Amino acid sequence: VSALTSAPGRVAAVAGVGFTPFSRDSGRSVLALATEAVAGAVADAGLRLDQVDGMASFMVSDDSVPCVAVSSALGLGQLRTVLDVQLGGQAPCHLVWQAAQSVARGDAEVVVVYRALNGRSGARVGSMQFAGMGGQYRYPIGYGAYLMYVGMWAQRFLYETGQGPDDLGAVAVSQRRYAQDNERAARRQPLDLEAYLAESYVVEPYRRSDCTVEVDGACAVVVTSLERARDLAHPPAVVASGCYRAGPHPGLDIGDHLLWEDYTRNYTSWLRDELFGRAGIGQGDVEVAEIYDCFTSTVLMGLEGLGLCERGESGAFVRSGATALDGRLPTNTGGGLLAEGYLHGMNTVAEAVLQVQGRGGIRQVPRHEVAVVTSGALMDGSAMVLTADR
Amino acid sequence: MVGGPAGAPGLAATVPGLRPAPLSTDAVLPVVCLGGVRRRGVGRPWHRLFVRAGHVAVSPGYAGDLPYAVATVELAEGPRLLSRVDPPATLAIGDRVVARFVDHPTWTELYFAPEGASA
Numbered sequence: 001v002s003a004l005t006s007a008p009g010r011v012a013a014v015a016g017v018g019f020t021p022f023s024r025d026s027g028r029s030v031l032a033l034a035t036e037a038v039a040g041a042v043a044d045a046g047l048r049l050d051q052v053d054g055m056a057s058f059m060v061s062d063d064s065v066p067c068v069a070v071s072s073a074l075g076l077g078q079l080r081t082v083l084d085v086q087l088g089g090q091a092p093c094h095l096v097w098q099a100a101q102s103v104a105r106g107d108a109e110v111v112v113v114y115r116a117l118n119g120r121s122g123a124r125v126g127s128m129q130f131a132g133m134g135g136q137y138r139y140p141i142g143y144g145a146y147l148m149y150v151g152m153w154a155q156r157f158l159y160e161t162g163q164g165p166d167d168l169g170a171v172a173v174s175q176r177r178y179a180q181d182n183e184r185a186a187r188r189q190p191l192d193l194e195a196y197l198a199e200s201y202v203v204e205p206y207r208r209s210d211c212t213v214e215v216d217g218a219c220a221v222v223v224t225s226l227e228r229a230r231d232l233a234h235p236p237a238v239v240a241s242g243c244y245r246a247g248p249h250p251g252l253d254i255g256d257h258l259l260w261e262d263y264t265r266n267y268t269s270w271l272r273d274e275l276f277g278r279a280g281i282g283q284g285d286v287e288v289a290e291i292y293d294c295f296t297s298t299v300l301m302g303l304e305g306l307g308l309c310e311r312g313e314s315g316a317f318v319r320s321g322a323t324a325l326d327g328r329l330p331t332n333t334g335g336g337l338l339a340e341g342y343l344h345g346m347n348t349v350a351e352a353v354l355q356v357q358g359r360g361g362i363r364q365v366p367r368h369e370v371a372v373v374t375s376g377a378l379m380d381g382s383a384m385v386l387t388a389d390r
Numbered sequence: 391m392v393g394g395p396a397g398a399p400g401l402a403a404t405v406p407g408l409r410p411a412p413l414s415t416d417a418v419l420p421v422v423c424l425g426g427v428r429r430r431g432v433g434r435p436w437h438r439l440f441v442r443a444g445h446v447a448v449s450p451g452y453a454g455d456l457p458y459a460v461a462t463v464e465l466a467e468g469p470r471l472l473s474r475v476d477p478p479a480t481l482a483i484g485d486r487v488v489a490r491f492v493d494h495p496t497w498t499e500l501y502f503a504p505e506g507a508s509a
Contacts, residue, residue, distance in 0.1 A: 141474050141501075142452035143460040152462060159483045258462070258470050 012100035013229040013236035014386065016045025016222040017350040018114075022186055022341040025121040026216035031065045034116035035073045037218035045222040046233030047110055052076050052222075054111030056083040056099055058091035060344070061130065063123045064116050081108045088125065088254065089292055090244070090267075091115075092345040093375040094382035097242025099223040109224060115346035116218035124214050125342070132253025147211055147295065149255045150377055151203045154297035156263035158205060163300065165205065167315020169196040171296040172209040172338060174323045179335025181363045184347075186213045187339040210296040215341035219350050226389065237356040237371075237386045241279035245271035246380035260379055266298070267381040268305030268374055275306075279385040281370060283307045286385075288371035289329055290352040292345050293336040298377045303331070306372060306383070330365040345375040349384070356386045463487060463502055474501040 018040025020026070020033050034057075042049055052074075055067035066084045070076075081102045085091055092115065099111035119125065126146060129139060138144055158164055173193055179185035191209060199207035229236035247270045249259035257263075276282060283306065291302035300314035308329060309317040317323070323331035334340045334351040341347065352373040354360050360368070369388040375381050452458070459478030464470045475481050487502040 137472055141460060141472065142455060142458060143472055144452075148460065152460070155483065156462075258472065 009104035009106065011226040012103040012223055012239045013226040013389070014096065014221050014239060014349075014353045015047070015224050015229040015232045015236060016041045016043075016234065017353050018042070018044055018218075018220040018222075019184060019347070019350070020116075020218045022184055022215040022217040022343070023120070024186075024216065026118055027121075028118075028216075030063070030116050030118055030122070030218075031069055031073055033118070033216070033218035034065055034070045034114055034220075037116060037220040038070055038112050038114050039074060041112060041114075041220035041222045042110075044233065045224070045229075047222065047224070049074055050077050052110045052112055053079060054081040054099065054102055054108030055079055056081075056085075056095040056111060056113045058085045058087045058095060058115060058344070059117070060086070060088045060125055061123060061128055062086075063119070063125075070114070081111065088376075089294060089345045090376035090381045092349045092382070093242055093373055093384040094244045096221060096223060096239065096349060097244070097382065097384055100239040100242060103223055103225050109228070111223045112220055113223065113346070113349075114218060114220035115343050117344075118216040119342055119344075120214045120216050122216070125344075126211075126214055130254050132256065134252040134256030134258075137258075138255055145203070146255065147203050147206055149257060150295045150298065151206050153257065153263050153266070153301075153378060154205050154295065157297060157301060160264045161304075161312035161314075163312065163315040165197060166193065166319065167300060168205060168210055168296040169193045170315060170318040171293070171299045171323075172196055174318055175293070175299075175332045175336045175338050176209070177324065178333050178363055179339035181361070182334050182340055185335045185340040186215050187335070205297070206295060209338070212294045212337040212342040213339065215343070217341060217343055219343045219346040221346075221350055221353060230389065234357050234359065236389045237353045238389055239384065240281075240387045241275055241385040242382065243271040243275040243278070243384075244380070244382040245274075250379035254378075257378060264301075264304075264311075266301050266305055266378055267376055268302050268383065271381075271383055272306045275372075275383050275385060279387070281385065285370050286329065286372050287367040287369060288333065288352065288355045288365050289323075289331040290333070290336075290348045290355075290371065290373045291331060292348060292374045292376055292381065293332055293338050294342065294377050296338065299332065299336075301377075302374050306374070308372075325363060325365065333360060333363050333365060348375065349373050352384075352386050356388055461487075461502065474499075476501055476503060477507065 018037040020036045067082045095113045099113050102108045176191040179188050196209050245267045291299045293299045303309050303314040304311050322328040352371040355368045356371050371386045374383040459475045461475045463473050486505040488505050490503050492499045
């Protein structure tokens, strides 16, 4: 793997990760959560807080705190680059890639990317009404929750690709198995297909276990130059490639999908060639996959969209055991957003980092030199390839 | 048909330059997507599912309408729109539906019914 073959400047790497506990009611401010995760990530990397000179974060409907607030609370020095965006799950890979580009250009040396929210005890994305012009067509008819939008896509995706409840259920079961070995996970009770199918629908085709579990918490990762990362606490996770993509007609807002042409292909189909091309790898080189999973169907769409399995065969792929720890392509190895908790994909990135660094503990994937991560569910999103230093 | 909060705004667009195309009530339309159907659990009302599972509150203002269906409807002329479909139980992706209109005190609602369903 030759990293950053098409980008000038230095190669960047993720050097550390930080978490707060994930809970139903943190009893703390979002700022307190953010500072804990950021400070934890910096310490994990073996860096000092005064070495941080860049930050990036994202929020949905102002549910978090901006970078300057965290910088102030932690008493950081000067920030040489900052990026606060109003995005949801599309953001994590996008922001880590932007951080890597800042480091590559020399704009900053140590950039921390974080997501913090009281997503369970505070404003909950699952029942949030999103700003934007599309709402006037949705809210008056009761089409007003995020799981409905993704569910609408899933119905069409399953119909066109000939897949169904057993395929969605396989994703939930596979990821719950990992969550049993993850002390951070919010849902750790065992789940088999029979128990899954016995759950009643919330919104077809989704049962409870098809849906992410909202939590309070924060997560952060530290991006720095590969050269610097080599001298730090853990093996570097090289940021080999990153990519954001909004497909044609991405809509008036996050819930507006009316002009999208093909509901069986989300943003992952649109970015995969650039993503893998820039990293200089093919799908067959991927050893770990962390696919954005606010709902089970987005895992299937991501596996197919990235070309990690054939179109229409993602369900069979998961049912075959391919995504398990001893499978061909271990996927969502921390239990994912479905079981670990809804940190909007920041924890999805962190899990990929831990796996590439070889710090996955009892759920460590045996072959872990190349990981792909995605962020986002529908019209737009981002993705990243992380590799071992080799 | 929509129950929901009193005074719900109409479906007619208020975005400048965007107005829905006129529809005749006897237009025959194929449904391309069907989603958002919410069911009461067997012997377990949805409201109770919300409490027990701690799940997201799904448009609580429309709880009185449960179960209902929302579809992405593709008009014969090509454009797609979102709409309630009623009755929801027998409808599948690809079925043909017809437009219906209901006058509410402050707005007129467009919804779709399976072709052949009694008005």
